[in-house]
Amino acid sequence: MTPDVTRIRRSRSPQETEALAGELGTRLEPGDLVALIGDLGAGKTVFARGLGAGLGVTSGVKSPTFVLVREYAGRCTVLHADAYRLDGESDWEGLGIDERREDAVVIVEWADRVLEHMGRPAVTIRIEDGQSDDERQLTMTGPLSLLEGLGERNEGGLS
Ligand SMILES: Nc1ncnc2c1ncn2[C@@H]1O[C@H](COP(=O)(O)OP(=O)(O)O)[C@@H](O)[C@H]1O
Numbered sequence: 796m797t798p799d800v801t802r803i804r805r806s807r808s809p810q811e812t813e814a815l816a817g818e819l820g821t822r823l824e825p826g827d828l829v830a831l832i833g834d835l836g837a838g839k840t841v842f843a844r845g846l847g848a849g850l851g852v853t854s855g856v857k858s859p860t861f862v863l864v865r866e867y868a869g870r871c872t873v874l875h876a877d878a879y880r881l882d883g884e885s886d887w888e889g890l891g892i893d894e895r896r897e898d899a900v901v902i903v904e905w906a907d908r909v910l911e912h913m914g915r916p917a918v919t920i921r922i923e924d925g926q927s928d929d930e931r932q933l934t935m936t937g938p939l940s941l942l943e944g945l946g947e948r949n950e951g952g953l954s
């Protein structure tokens with residue numbers, strides 16, 4: 796197991812967040828779990844949509860808040876879960892994700908609610924508010940192989 800690195804990126808729009816996530820999505824493999832952490836409206840679902848696009852999901856990723864898990868077919872199965880209402884290990888197990896994890900990329904919103912139950916994430920993304928309405932700070936932790944150079948094309952530009 797390679798040691799994790801942390802990368803911090805600023806996003807100035809939902810499109811920028813989606814593009815960054817899309818880049819990460821192209822690097823993910825079945826068995827990878829992406830933990831998304833951030834308050835309501837932070838941009839977790841926006842990020843998940845970008846991941847889906849990068850994984851070849853063409854149908855468009857929607858919030859799984861009311862169904863708990865949505866399933867998509869990209870270049871591999873994509874399972875998108877919302878842990879907001881989950882409480883404890885049995886709730887997590889009830890999602891039926893553990894059994895299918897090996898063959899799927901798993902995206903979990905509100906991952907901080909089930910961190911001790913869901914197994915080790917490949918990447919953890921924390922999304923926080925920035926200086927203005929449309930600005931977000933994304934703190935990404937994972938192996939360099941997944942995070943190297945991610946979003947750098949947009950960094951530092953004033954346009
Ligand atoms: N830089 C940004 N990145 C992501 N979302 C943004 C950004 N700026 C504004 N937004 C808006 O914030 C909201 C995020 O919503 P959503 O992804 O559903 O949040 P969450 O799933 O974390 O509750 C959307 O309305 C989106 O348009």
Ligand SMILES: [Mg+2]
Nearest residue numbers: 839840858904
């Ligand atoms: Mg959401």
